[in-house]
Amino acid sequence: MRSRFLFAFVLCTVDLAAAPQDHPSATQQTNGNNEPEQQDVRTGFSIVLDRDYSHQPADELLTFAIQHSDVAVPELKRRLIAYSQQSRKTLVGNAAIHADALAYVANALAVDALCDLCARNADLFCPYLERSLDYAEGRLNPFTLAFRAIAKPEAVVQGATIHWADSMIGFPHFRQRLAEAMFERYGKVPGDSEWATDPIASRLKDRASPELRQSIIRLAEDAQRRREHR
Numbered sequence: 001m002r003s004r005f006l007f008a009f010v011l012c013t014v015d016l017a018a019a020p021q022d023h024p025s026a027t028q029q030t031n032g033n034n035e036p037e038q039q040d041v042r043t044g045f046s047i048v049l050d051r052d053y054s055h056q057p058a059d060e061l062l063t064f065a066i067q068h069s070d071v072a073v074p075e076l077k078r079r080l081i082a083y084s085q086q087s088r089k090t091l092v093g094n095a096a097i098h099a100d101a102l103a104y105v106a107n108a109l110a111v112d113a114l115c116d117l118c119a120r121n122a123d124l125f126c127p128y129l130e131r132s133l134d135y136a137e138g139r140l141n142p143f144t145l146a147f148r149a150i151a152k153p154e155a156v157v158q159g160a161t162i163h164w165a166d167s168m169i170g171f172p173h174f175r176q177r178l179a180e181a182m183f184e185r186y187g188k189v190p191g192d193s194e195w196a197t198d199p200i201a202s203r204l205k206d207r208a209s210p211e212l213r214q215s216i217i218r219l220a221e222d223a224q225r226r227r228e229h230r
C-alpha cells in the first residue's frame with residue numbers, strides 16, 4: 001500500500017477548522033467591505049511564508065493556506081513561478097514547503113494553480129498536482145478535482161492526473177470515490193456509453209477489465225441508493 005495513501009488519511013484527522021472548500025472564505029466575503037483586514041491577511045501570510053522552515057514545522061503555514069486560500073494560492077503560485085524561472089532542477093528548502101502547502105489546500109483554486117505550474121514545468125510541479133489529489137481525501141472527493149484537472153488542455157496535466165488515478169484505483173475506497181464522482185457527474189449510474197467516453201475511466205490502464213467496470217457500476221448504484229434514502 002502506498003505510503004502517501006496512508007499519509008493522506010492521517011492528515012485528514014488534523015482539525016484545521018477550515019471553511020468548506022467550495023465556498024468563499026471569510027476573507028472573500030468581507031473583501032470590498034473591509035480592505036484593511038484583507039491587507040492584514042496578506043501581510044500575515046507573507047510573514048509566515050518568509051520563515052526559514054529548515055528547522056521548524058510548517059503547520060501554521062498549512063493552516064493559514066487552507067483558511068485563506070483566496071490569498072494564499074495566488075501568492076504561492078507567484079513565488080513558485082519565480083523559483084521555476086531561475087532554472088531550478090529540484091524544489092528544495094522553502095520552495096518545497098511552499099509547493100507542498102499549495103498542494104495541501106486541495107481545492108479547485110489550488111488545483112487550477114497546480115495545473116498551470118505543472119504545464120510550465122512538469123518535472124517540478126506535476127508530482128505536487130498528484131499530491132494535492134491525495135490531500136483532498138477527507139475534505140472532498142479527490143476524483144471531483146481529478147475531473148477538473150483532466151479537463152485542462154495540456155497533455156502533461158492530463159497525464160499526471162491519469163497516473164494518479166491509475167495508482168489509486170486498485171484501492172476499494174478509491175474505486176468507491178470514482179463511482180461517487182461519476183454518479184455526481186452524470187446524474188445517474190454510468191452505463192457502457194459513459195464508461196467508454198468518461199475522461200478518466202476511459203483512460204485507465206485497466207479500463208477493459210470487466211471486474212473494474214462492474215465494481216464501479218455497483219458502487220455507483222450504492223451511491224444512488226444513498227441519495228434516494230436521504
